[in-house]
Amino acid sequence: MLVAAAATGTSGPGLLQKLGRVLKEKAAGDFQRVFKGTEKTRAKLGVVDELFAYWTLEESEDTLEALEDALISADFGPKTALKVADAVRGRIRAGELKSAAQVKGALKSALVDVLTVPGGDLALPDARPGVVLVVGVNGGGKTTTIGKLAHKLRGEGASVLLAAGDTFRAAAAEQLAGWAERAGATIATASSARQRPDALMYSALERAMKEGTDVLICDTSGRLHTNDNLMQELSKCKRALGKRLPGAPHEVLLVLDGTTGLNMLNQAREFHEVVGLTGLVLTKLDGSARGGAIASVADELRLPVKFVGVGETVADLQPFSARNFVDALFPDV
Ligand SMILES: Nc1nc2c(ncn2[C@@H]2O[C@H](COP(=O)(O)OP(=O)(O)OP(=O)(O)O)[C@@H](O)[C@H]2O)c(=O)[nH]1
Ligand SMILES: [Mg+2]
Known part of the structure; x- marks a missing residue:
């Protein structure tokens, strides 16, 4: 009641x-x-999976730069794109990430961090x-x-x-x-x-x-x-x-x-x-x-x-x- x-x-x-x-x-x-509603932005970011498909530890710096560009082209903004790429870069350098799947996971958690502001x-x-x-x-x-x-x-x-x-x-x-x-x-x-x-x-x-x-x-x-x-x-x-x-x-x-x-x-x-x-x-x-x-x-x-x-x-x-x-x-x- x-x-x-x-x-x-x-x-x-x-x-x-x-x-x-x-x-x-x-x-x-x-x-x-939410999945359906983000269809167009997701399509724009499809290139990220292509980047990961060819990812190697030796060439990870090139991949990170391409990743930053992909985020910028989907309107994430240069500052945020750099912040996210830097977070992933730091973890690669620390030896924490060894596979493309782990790098993708790191990218996602860096983005979740950026989007998580107290009081939601x-x-x-x-x-x-x-x-x-x-x-x-x-x-x-x-x-x-x-x-x-x-x-x-x-x-x-x-x-x-x-x-x-x-x-x-x-x-x-x-x-x-x-x-x-x-x-x-x-x-x-x-x-x-x-x-x-x-x-x-x-x-x-x-x-x-x-x-x-x-x-x-x-x-x-x-x-x-x-x-x-x-x-x-x-x-x-x-x-x-x-x-x-x-x-x-x-x-x-x-x-x-x-x-x-x-x-x-x-x-x-x-x-x-x-x-x-x-x-x-x-x-x-x-x-x-x-x-x-x-x-x-x-x-x-x-x-x-x-x-x-x-x-x-x-x-x-x-x-x-x-x-x-x-x-x-x-x-x-
Ligand atoms: N596809 C889609 N359309 C939406 C969404 N939210 C609002 N709209 C549409 O956007 C149009 C404008 O929405 P309003 O709620 O009138 O916008 P407003 O900010 O009140 O507009 P003003 O009062 O004129 O400043 C309407 O046709 C809504 O149906 C949404 O999440 N998805
Ligand atoms: Mg109105």
Whole structure:
């Protein structure tokens, strides 16, 4: 009866804190979706297996250079590619790796290390409401991600309120309302055409607190990270939430379009500087051969990837597992 209990505000303590972990455990068996969703990036990296097929200890330096190039061509970024190649090089020199299979294993674990940043689960506080602010450039997949996430949280018995903070695009609130209906969440929309998004979020949070809602998720308009005014607006939204509830928002998630490639690093840097991100969501991985770029963002900004989007259905939002991601990109043949 968790659903009813949560809806009436009587769910037991700890529900919110557990949600992130529960979502991850449930998705652990969903490797196939991640595998399918990384098809294009994997194809791009197919050359790595060819390199290993001809690997010899004597010529390992050439292979490592070719490996670095292969990672760069799949958008891993020069710094990350070098870091990974160096980690493998160090282990070859230490005499730890003697076969191509061992070198491949070392490559994979170096990548898992790069992609593993502490705090990868959705982190919500013990007391409700947990507040999640979702930001990113235009069309990256923010609203879709919010809908999928709301669906998952409702499935775990949490009550969810969605704040239609995209007051810029006319159809945005309707799109979010569609997701709210499908997910069984409620929605808070602007009280007038002139209401600013920070004011809207402040009052949505007030409502969530009054109604005993477990999780408030705030949508925002897409904006370019180079547009100062719009970035400042985002900062205001964050402040408004914190003013109403100290500590809120508990999560500030940046949605990155998986087809963007390495330019996502600049986006992430700017958004992080202005609003202080707590995590990343990588969407549209299914349509991209450039998924490797996320490794650079995680590595250089030390931000955890929390979810990946590998398709348009609800089940296609997956809690991120570095191990699964790397296994999907470099399957053992
Ligand atoms: N294939 C695929 N499509 C996705 C994924 N996530 C989102 N999309 C699609 O990307 C398009 C844009 O998604 P939205 O959620 O509207 O993006 P947004 O960031 O809210 O866009 P704005 O509000 O205009 O900035 C939609 O057609 C989604 O269905 C994904 O993981 N895979
Ligand atoms: Mg949107």
